[in-house]
Amino acid sequence: MIATIGVGVLVIALVISVMALATAIYGVRSKSGATLASARLSALVVFPLISLVVLALVILLLTNHFEYVYVFQHIDLAMPVYLRIAALWGGQEGSLLFWCWLLSGFTFAALVRKWNTDRDLQPWVIAVTSFTLVFFLFLVVFFENPFHRYFISYEGEVIKSLFTPIYAIQAQPQDGLGLNPLLRHIGMVVHPPALYIGFVGFVIPFAYAISALIQGRTDSAWVKATRKWSLFAWLFLSIGLVLGSRWAYDVLGWGGYWGWDPVEISAFMPWLTGTAYLHSMLMQEKRGVFKRLNITLIILTFCLVIFGTFLTRSGMLSSVHAFSQSVIGPSFFVFICLTFLLSLGLLLYRWNILSTEFQVQSFFSRESLFLFNNLLFIAIFLICLTGILFPIFSELMTGQKVTVGPPFYESATGPLFGLLLLLMGIVPLSAWGASSSKSLGREIWKPALISLVFPLVAFVTGAGKPLAILALWLTSLPVCITLYDYSKSVAVSTLLHKESRLKALFHLTSSNRHRYGGYIVHLGVALMGFGIIGIEFLQSQTQATLKQGESVDIAGYSLTYQNLDVNDTGDGREEARASLKVSHNDRAVGWVFPRRDYYYASEQTVTIPGLRSTPVEDLYVILVDWLPITSEGATFKVFVNPLVVWLWVGPLVLVTGTLVALWPSRKKGTSLVIRTEEGK
Amino acid sequence: MTWRMRVFIFLLVGVAMLSVPEPAIAMEGTPVSDDQVNEVARDMYCPVCENVPLDVCPTAACAQWRKLIHEKLSAGWTEGQIKEFFAEQYGWNVLALPPRTGLNWLIYVLPPSIVIGGVILVTFLLRTGRKASILFSEGFPMPENSTELRDKIKEDLDKR
Numbered sequence: 001m002i003a004t005i006g007v008g009v010l011v012i013a014l015v016i017s018v019m020a021l022a023t024a025i026y027g028v029r030s031k032s033g034a035t036l037a038s039a040r041l042s043a044l045v046v047f048p049l050i051s052l053v054v055l056a057l058v059i060l061l062l063t064n065h066f067e068y069v070y071v072f073q074h075i076d077l078a079m080p081v082y083l084r085i086a087a088l089w090g091g092q093e094g095s096l097l098f099w100c101w102l103l104s105g106f107t108f109a110a111l112v113r114k115w116n117t118d119r120d121l122q123p124w125v126i127a128v129t130s131f132t133l134v135f136f137l138f139l140v141v142f143f144e145n146p147f148h149r150y151f152i153s154y155e156g157e158v159i160k161s162l163f164t165p166i167y168a169i170q171a172q173p174q175d176g177l178g179l180n181p182l183l184r185h186i187g188m189v190v191h192p193p194a195l196y197i198g199f200v201g202f203v204i205p206f207a208y209a210i211s212a213l214i215q216g217r218t219d220s221a222w223v224k225a226t227r228k229w230s231l232f233a234w235l236f237l238s239i240g241l242v243l244g245s246r247w248a249y250d251v252l253g254w255g256g257y258w259g260w261d262p263v264e265i266s267a268f269m270p271w272l273t274g275t276a277y278l279h280s281m282l283m284q285e286k287r288g289v290f291k292r293l294n295i296t297l298i299i300l301t302f303c304l305v306i307f308g309t310f311l312t313r314s315g316m317l318s319s320v321h322a323f324s325q326s327v328i329g330p331s332f333f334v335f336i337c338l339t340f341l342l343s344l345g346l347l348l349y350r351w352n353i354l355s356t357e358f359q360v361q362s363f364f365s366r367e368s369l370f371l372f373n374n375l376l377f378i379a380i381f382l383i384c385l386t387g388i389l390f391p392i393f394s395e396l397m398t399g400q401k402v403t404v405g406p407p408f409y410e411s412a413t414g415p416l417f418g419l420l421l422l423l424m425g426i427v428p429l430s431a432w433g434a435s436s437s438k439s440l441g442r443e444i445w446k447p448a449l450i451s452l453v454f455p456l457v458a459f460v461t462g463a464g465k466p467l468a469i470l471a472l473w474l475t476s477l478p479v480c481i482t483l484y485d486y487s488k489s490v491a492v493s494t495l496l497h498k499e500s501r502l503k504a505l506f507h508l509t510s511s512n513r514h515r516y517g518g519y520i521v522h523l524g525v526a527l528m529g530f531g532i533i534g535i536e537f538l539q540s541q542t543q544a545t546l547k548q549g550e551s552v553d554i555a556g557y558s559l560t561y562q563n564l565d566v567n568d569t570g571d572g573r574e575e576a577r578a579s580l581k582v583s584h585n586d587r588a589v590g591w592v593f594p595r596r597d598y599y600y601a602s603e604q605t606v607t608i609p610g611l612r613s614t615p616v617e618d619l620y621v622i623l624v625d626w627l628p629i630t631s632e633g634a635t636f637k638v639f640v641n642p643l644v645v646w647l648w649v650g651p652l653v654l655v656t657g658t659l660v661a662l663w664p665s666r667k668k669g670t671s672l673v674i675r676t677e678e679g680k
Numbered sequence: 681m682t683w684r685m686r687v688f689i690f691l692l693v694g695v696a697m698l699s700v701p702e703p704a705i706a707m708e709g710t711p712v713s714d715d716q717v718n719e720v721a722r723d724m725y726c727p728v729c730e731n732v733p734l735d736v737c738p739t740a741a742c743a744q745w746r747k748l749i750h751e752k753l754s755a756g757w758t759e760g761q762i763k764e765f766f767a768e769q770y771g772w773n774v775l776a777l778p779p780r781t782g783l784n785w786l787i788y789v790l791p792p793s794i795v796i797g798g799v800i801l802v803t804f805l806l807r808t809g810r811k812a813s814i815l816f817s818e819g820f821p822m823p824e825n826s827t828e829l830r831d832k833i834k835e836d837l838d839k840r
Contacts, residue, residue, distance in 0.1 A: 252736075259733070368806055375798045382794045390787050391773070398783055403725050405733070405776030412791035543714035605738050625743065635714070637736075 003068065003147040006056035007162060010145075013049040013104075014137040016042050021130035028123040036123050040111055043126045046133065047108040050101045057094060057146050061087050066173040069160050070094060070146040076178035076601065078571040083179060086188040089196065090179050093146035098193075099309070100136045102200040103129065110204050110229070118225045124211035125204075132203055135335050143328050178572065181599040181606045187247030195240030195267060199305040201233025202274060206302035209295050213346045218353050220284050223294065228662055230281060230298075234274050235658040241271060242651040251606060255541060255620050255639040257647060260406045265384045266308035272384070273301045276377035282514075283370050287432065291354040292347070293374065299343040300381075306336050311388070364440050366430040373423045376416050383412045410536070418474045421529060424522050425478035429485060447484035451476040463642075468537035475529035482519050482526075509660060517661025524654030531647025534617070538642040543624065547633035555640040557619055558583040559592070564634055574598040578623050578634055582612060594623040594636065617642040712753040720749050720759050723776040724766060733776070 020042035027035030057070070061084045066072045074087040074094070089095040107129040111122065118125075140146070150171035151159045159165055179188070205226035212222040244264065245257040258264060277297035283290045310332035347354075362368065387404040394402045429443040454476040455469040464472070486505075493504040509516040544552040546561040553559075562579040569575050576596045582589050592610030599606070610621040620639040721735035726742050734742055745766075752762045766774050778784040 255736075363806055371802055371806065375802050379794050379798050383791045386787065386790050386794075394778070394783060401771055401773035402778035402784065403773045403776060404778070404787060405723070405725065407723065407776050408787065416795070541715070541718075543718055545714070607738060637718075 002056045002059055002065075003149070006053050007145070007147050009049050009052050009056075010137070010141055010147075013046050013053070013100075014134065014141050016049070017046050017130050017134045017137055020046065021127055021134055024123050024126040024130065028127075039123065039126050043107055043111055043130055047101075047104040050097075050104045054088070054097060054101050057097065058085060058088055061085065064176075066176050067149050067170050068146075069148040069150060072150065072173055072176040074176065074179055076176040076572065079178055079184075082186075082189055083184060086183075086192075087179055089192045090183055090188065091146075093140065093144040095192065095196070096136060096140050096144050097146055098196060099200060100133060100140060102196055103133050103136065103203060106200055106204055106229075107133070110207075118208075118221070120215070121208055121211045121217075121222060121225065124214050125207040128207035128210050129203060135331075139328050139331060143331070177601060178599075181573075181597065181602060181604045182251060184606075185247060185251050187243055187250070191240055191243040191247055193240075194236050194243055198233050198235075198237025198240050199267075199270065199309070201229060201236060202270065202298070202301050202305055204229045205233070205277075206298050209298045210343060210346065213295060213343075213350050216350060216353060218291065220288065220291075223281050223284050227281065227285070230274070230278060231658060231662050234271070234278055235655065235662070237267070237271050237274060238654060238658075239651065241267060242648075246648060250611075251608065255539070255609075255622065255637070255641070257535065257644075260387075260409045262388050263308075263312050265388055265409075266304075266311045269381050269384050270301045270304040270308060272377050272381040273297050273304060276374045276381075277301055279370055279377075280374055283367065287367060289356045289367060290371075290374075291356055292351065295347055295354070297374075299340070299347065303336060303340045303343070304381075306332065306339065310336055362435050364430060364437050365435045366427060366432050369423060369427045369430050373420070373427060376420050376423070380413050380416050380420075383416075384409065387412075418471060421474040421478055421526070424525065425481040428519065428522075429481060444481055447480040448477060450484070451480040464538050468533060471533045471537060472530075475526050475533060478522055479526045482522055486516070486519055510663075513663055513665065514661050517657045517659075517663075520657030520660055521654050522657075524650045524652070524657055526650070527646045527653055528650030531644050531650060534643025535641045535647070540640040541638065543635065543637045545633055545635040550633065552636065552638060554638050555617075556585050557638075557640065558586075559619075559621065559636070559638060561634060561636070569597075572600055574600070576623065578610070578636070580610065580621060580636070582619060592619065592621045594621045596623050613645055615645055618644045712750055716753055717746050717750045720753070720762055721746055724763065724774050725776060727770045727774050734774075 020039050023035050023042060024039035026032070027039050060068050060071050061075055062081065064071070064075075064077065070091055070093050074091050075084050079087075087094065089098045107126075110125065110129075145162060148160045148162055150173065151161055151165055151168040152171050153159050153165065154167040158171060159168060161168075164170065178184075205222075208222040208226045211217075241264075244267075248259065249257045252259075274297075277294060280290045280294050280297055284294050310329065387408055390404050391402050394400060426440060426444055430440055451473060455473040458464050458469050458472050489508055490501055490504045493499075493508050494501055497504065497507070499507070540555040542552060542554045546552060548561055548563060551558050551560040559580045559582055562581055564576060564578045566574065566576045574597070576598070578594050580592050580594070582592055590612060592612055594610035595608040597606045597608065598604075607622055610623075612619040618639075618641040620641055622637040622639075624635040624637050718735040722733055724734040724745075726732045726734055726737040726739065726745075728741050729737060729739060732742075734745055749762055752765065757765075763775055767779070772778050772784075778787060780788060
């Protein structure tokens with residue numbers, strides 16, 4: 001019954017989305033207000049319909065309807081409620097449905113809020129969002145439907161079908177397979193939704209950009225209309241990437257946070273172009289420049305979002321993240337090509353009218369430095385794209401499979417990230433229009449001098465190689481410059497308004513939320529930079545096989561293996577938990593308990609590290625292998641990751657900064673008063 | 681081109697050259713520790729569960745591979761020889777970076793080309809914009825009613 005409603009409503013949602021698309025285009029062509037109103041209503045109605053479908057699937061997941069293929073494959077009786085809900089996006093079918101739900105929700109929000117203010121842009125926004133939604137709903141209804149059930153045919157074969165086949169009875173499995181053990185983590189609740197919100201959020205600014213292109217609009221209305229959408233999408237994409245990194249750090253058990261896995265990169269690429277777009281958008285708002293670049297960047301970002309979704313579902317990539325190979329790969333490929341070519345065609349058609357009066361006064365002006373900034377983001381994106389596509393290209397051309405792993409990405413993008421950090425520091429101090437190297441130098445020499453303290457300390461204490469010291473300086477530079485500029489402004493504000501520094505800080509920030517929100521975001525990024533430098537350049541690691549009572553030493557720590565407990569946990573897994581006593585500089589500081597969980601049903605092993613975190617460094621211990629508790633002992637891999645905690649603190653600052661920038665201004669809207677000749 | 685621009689482009693080309701990935705460094709055969717095995721295994725990939733580095737892969741097959749690396753290192757093989765051996769046995773996809781042969785050169789050449797190409801493009805765009813700005817400031821005729829224009833500009837500035 002529930003599933004029948006789910007399937008039926010899904011089909012209705014698809015039909016109404018097609019209607020919304022058709023009536024939006026027809027309404028614009030015929031300039032019919034009634035048709036456009038109908039298009040808007042259709043687009044609005046889709047959201048509650050898809051919400052019903054999602055609710056139906058969630059009910060099936062919570063009530064153990066194992067006769068449904070999706071339920072059987074993704075949950076089992078032992079799974080807690082929060083993981084059952086997370087199973088909604090744990091599989092191909094559910095995650096596509098989730099995508100549809102988010103897109104319909106964001107379209108709903110965009111049309112409900114902005115209908116009166118951006119009336120002329122809305123029809124094509126409806127058309128573009130509906131076009132995208134029709135594609136995804138089509139995939140869900142016809143290819144990846146989550147409401148397939150198991151039936152047993154007359155010959156005893158197991159069949160999957162939406163509707164009851166003739167001479168078949170419904171199967172009634174008593175338990176399911178459960179989620180992939182790697183996904184049984186709190187990260188599963190937050191990482192995919194955050195990423196999907198980020199991905200889908202970029203559809204709205206893309207739709208507005210296409211709408212502006214179609215109408216030949218050269219003003220910045222569409223940019224202003226979607227500023228907060230873009231920031232919102234970028235924020236969630238950033239959160240999603242960070243949560244994924246933390247999850248990898250907690251569960252995958254290789255002492256790292258980012259493996260340059262192709263699926264990780266496919267989520268990182270839209271973040272790169274999206275970040276370039278956010279910066280460039282600012283330039284168009286302030287100076288009316290970079291119009292073509294902005295449109296290019298938002299088209300790229302949207303296409304990369306779809307491309308990333310395609311890569312994970314087409315079977316072209318092998319990854320811990322990738323869904324199993326699916327028939328929808330070709331459909332995605334066609335959709336991406338169509339969208340990219342149409343968008344590009346539109347952009348080229350409007351190329352001439354999008355020219356701006358950008359005049360470079362100086363290579364050190366803010367406009368020029370922003371351009372270099374965007375060059376770096378785009379270069380890093382192109383390098384990542386090369387790394388992802390090259391193995392596929394190589395196999396197609398030569399039949400030989402190759403891997404492009406972390407050494408490529410780290411050496412190719414590392415210097416570029418360093419330059420980005422440098423620009424992050426100096427651009428906020430550059431001036432609009434004319435600016436010389438002398439004037440810029442005058443602004444930054446004091447904080448630049450202060451920033452030398454960090455690498456100097458590292459050098460004197462012998463803490464790192466030359467590259468690490470350079471990286472430390474490049475990271476501390478934007479911190480020092482940002483804090484210096486911020487404190488200068490606070491000092492001036494304190495004097496002018498005769499108030500305390502704290503009040504001045506608050507008033508300054510709230511008077512220019514975009515600017516100071518950006519400063520706080522940059523600080524967050526720099527803090528993350530410290531964490532990355534620590535783990536990439538300063539990490540120590542060792543591996544040792546220890547008998548009970550034996551110790552291994554690393555970076556001032558001494559770990560003594562005490563014992564190993566192997567137990568059946570009663571929820572479908574066997575847990576092997578080692579206990580190691582930890583001393584640091586000959587002082588006992590605690591214990592770590594690295595684990596290996598073996599899941600009976602899937603015959604899979606998950607490694608959970610033993611972790612001891614401080615603001616200075618993490619001690620990270622993995623149980624690599626063990627033998628039955630004899631004199632042989634157990635093998636441990638031990639990492640000391642300096643500064644890595646800042647990789648997790650930085651995002652909190654980044655989120656704060658973005659929220660400051662997103663916070664609505666207290667300024668009331670202006671109203672137009674029309675006076676008649678009588679003065680009324 | 682000013683000297684500052686030359687220095688800037690030189691530095692950027694230098695950064696671009698840093699982008700070229702470095703080849704693996706060979707290790708000498710010595711009494712072998714787990715750390716030495718992992719040093720080699722870190723730059724290799726599991727052929728079964730692709731995109732998982734060999735030093736952290738938990739499967740039995742990967743454990744056997746690491747054991748084989750241990751044996752080869754004990755026998756005095758260098759890191760380069762070991763990687764060549766595995767590549768010949770299982771294909772290039774077991775290496776973190778493809779060997780510098782044939783089409784694989786693209787992966788080493790493209791990143792610096794992208795950076796250099798981008799620098800040239802941006803420099804060209806900025807110089808073109810700068811020329812337009814110089815033309816504008818040098819030869820553009822002032823409007824007849826310049827006082828009115830000046831007052832209008834002043835009014836706009838006062839409003840900010």
